[in-house]
């Protein structure tokens with residue numbers, strides 16, 4: 001039987017490429033740079049499967065891929081999928097939940113600690129040779145342990161962060177979510193709060209909702225004003241869940257103390273973005289799941305998802 005054609009717009013580790021080659025006729029974009037859209041549109045004309053990381057899977061693309069049956073993203077967020085258009089064209093979408101939860105939660109803790117203890121700012125100061133003997137008050141940060149942690153979005157990753165906050169740092173953890181999670185409340189001894197209460201009472205606010213029309217600018221001017229002036233805000237979800245201009249103003253006006261950001265409204269972030277020059281903002285280039293082990297696990301899951309979706313054998317995580 002002839003193998004189905006699959007295109008991967010991302011280079012894959014050798015073991016995953018070998019796995020795919022056993023099952024499908026694989027072609028890979030062999031450069032480490034982002035594949036230009038027009039080339040992707042050419043490559044997908046006669047394929048049944050596509051492996052992607054963030055390209056828009058929309059009507060424009062689907063129209064040009066008459067044989068496409070499944071698209072597998074190496075990510076858990078799938079806001080780049082136009083799910084309605086994919087349903088219309090009968091194209092299955094798959095993603096990679098669970099395998100990255102601990103890695104993203106670790107990064108969120110790193111952002112909390114870095115912002116609270118001013119790690120990047122003081123690391124840079126130390127390396128500039130500006131560490132002088134004397135009073136160290138100017139280098140004081142704030143504690144993380146025993147503080148109030150409010151998590152917005154108590155899903156797979158939110159729960160993993162709650163566990164770390166509660167068990168690792170003795171924090172008082174509360175959450176806001178679309179639906180209450182009594183089993184998680186009981187298991188982790190955490191409390192459900194309204195969005196308003198969570199925003200006004202938490203010392204650390206972590207945003208972990210998926211990006212959707214409903215969550216675009218989920219945190220904006222009103223929400224920043226509700227936060228304590230001492231609050232530290234962390235976003236590791238998607239840049240557009242936050243009104244970035246409102247966040248910049250909140251930081252400039254001292255309405256919140258600091259922020260830790262893995263994601264931005266525009267990625268890569270523009271070099272002129274005011275957030276990049278603020279000492280009380282920790283900035284990262286969207287590396288939530290970026291460890292060798294986890295990216296490998298995500299790529300393998302994406303490969304298995306795609307093979308299962310194309311062959312109808314086995315299970316896959318559909319979006």
Ligand SMILES: NC(=O)c1ccc[n+]([C@@H]2O[C@H](COP(=O)([O-])OP(=O)(O)OC[C@H]3O[C@@H](n4cnc5c(N)ncnc54)[C@H](O)[C@@H]3O)[C@@H](O)[C@H]2O)c1
Pocket residue numbers: 076077078097098100104152153154155156157158176177178179208209210211214215236237238262263286287288289290
């Ligand atoms: N920074 C990174 O590299 C990185 C890595 C992985 C995931 N993410 C982002 O994190 C998101 C969450 O991942 P997850 O695996 O925990 O997803 P999940 O689906 O398990 O959890 C999301 C939670 O948000 C809740 N939610 C959705 N809309 C809501 C709303 N309007 N109001 C309140 N709650 C709402 C859901 O009920 C769910 O409990 C992903 O969609 C992705 O965008 C970022």
